[in-house]
Amino acid sequence: MSDENSALSVEQEISAVAEFFPSLPLYNPANHYWLAEDGRLFSSAAGDIVPNDNPAFKAWATGGRLPTAWPRDDAGEQTNAALHEVLAPYSLTISGYTAVPASVTSAQAKIQCLRTPGSAKDKTLLDDITTAVQATGGEAQIWFTEARTWDRTNPYVASLSGPQGLKLTVDQVDQLFIQAAKIAA
Numbered sequence: 001m002s003d004e005n006s007a008l009s010v011e012q013e014i015s016a017v018a019e020f021f022p023s024l025p026l027y028n029p030a031n032h033y034w035l036a037e038d039g040r041l042f043s044s045a046a047g048d049i050v051p052n053d054n055p056a057f058k059a060w061a062t063g064g065r066l067p068t069a070w071p072r073d074d075a076g077e078q079t080n081a082a083l084h085e086v087l088a089p090y091s092l093t094i095s096g097y098t099a100v101p102a103s104v105t106s107a108q109a110k111i112q113c114l115r116t117p118g119s120a121k122d123k124t125l126l127d128d129i130t131t132a133v134q135a136t137g138g139e140a141q142i143w144f145t146e147a148r149t150w151d152r153t154n155p156y157v158a159s160l161s162g163p164q165g166l167k168l169t170v171d172q173v174d175q176l177f178i179q180a181a182k183i184a185a
Helices: 010-020 055-061 080-090 106-115 125-136 138-146 155-161 170-181
Strands: 033-035 041-043 103-105 149-151
Touching: 033 055, 041 055, 103 106, 103 170, 106 125, 106 149, 106 170, 125 138, 138 155, 155 170
Parallel strands: none
Antiparallel strands: 033 041, 103 149
16 A cells, blocks of 8 residues: 555544544644633634634533643744644644745845845845955855855854844844745745
8 A cells, every 4th residue: 555545634533543532532733722821822723813712612622622732932932933833734824924934045035135224324234244244254254155045043144133243133034034035036
């Protein structure tokens, strides 16, 4: 039997488990809830935050089901990005959330930086980055001129938001990656 024929859908797997454990509340990622410490309740069926008195949630919770704790990121925060990591393998999304791409091409990154205003009038972020890289020299300059991709976790990219860098916030760097990914490579 080929792998293609042996793969079960999520629904088939749930049905198979339910057959053997009829009293066990089953985890169905497409119809599940996550609760954050601040009270946010996310419904994967709705793809969005729902109120705690939501009728679908109340019906789902009958029989003793409890929402799962909202996942945490590496910093210990309950973020949409952490929840996205849980949902993505099931092709589930969060309404209004755009995942930060892990990498973009160097051309995409530089074009987006060219489109982004810089620290001074008539300057772009690309001008600011070029000046900073030239001042640093060495490995940073080699990376900036030779890298084919910009990985979000690369130390040189991270330095853009560091205290010695351009003092961009982490969110600003994330937005640069999101916007750069939209540029035809």
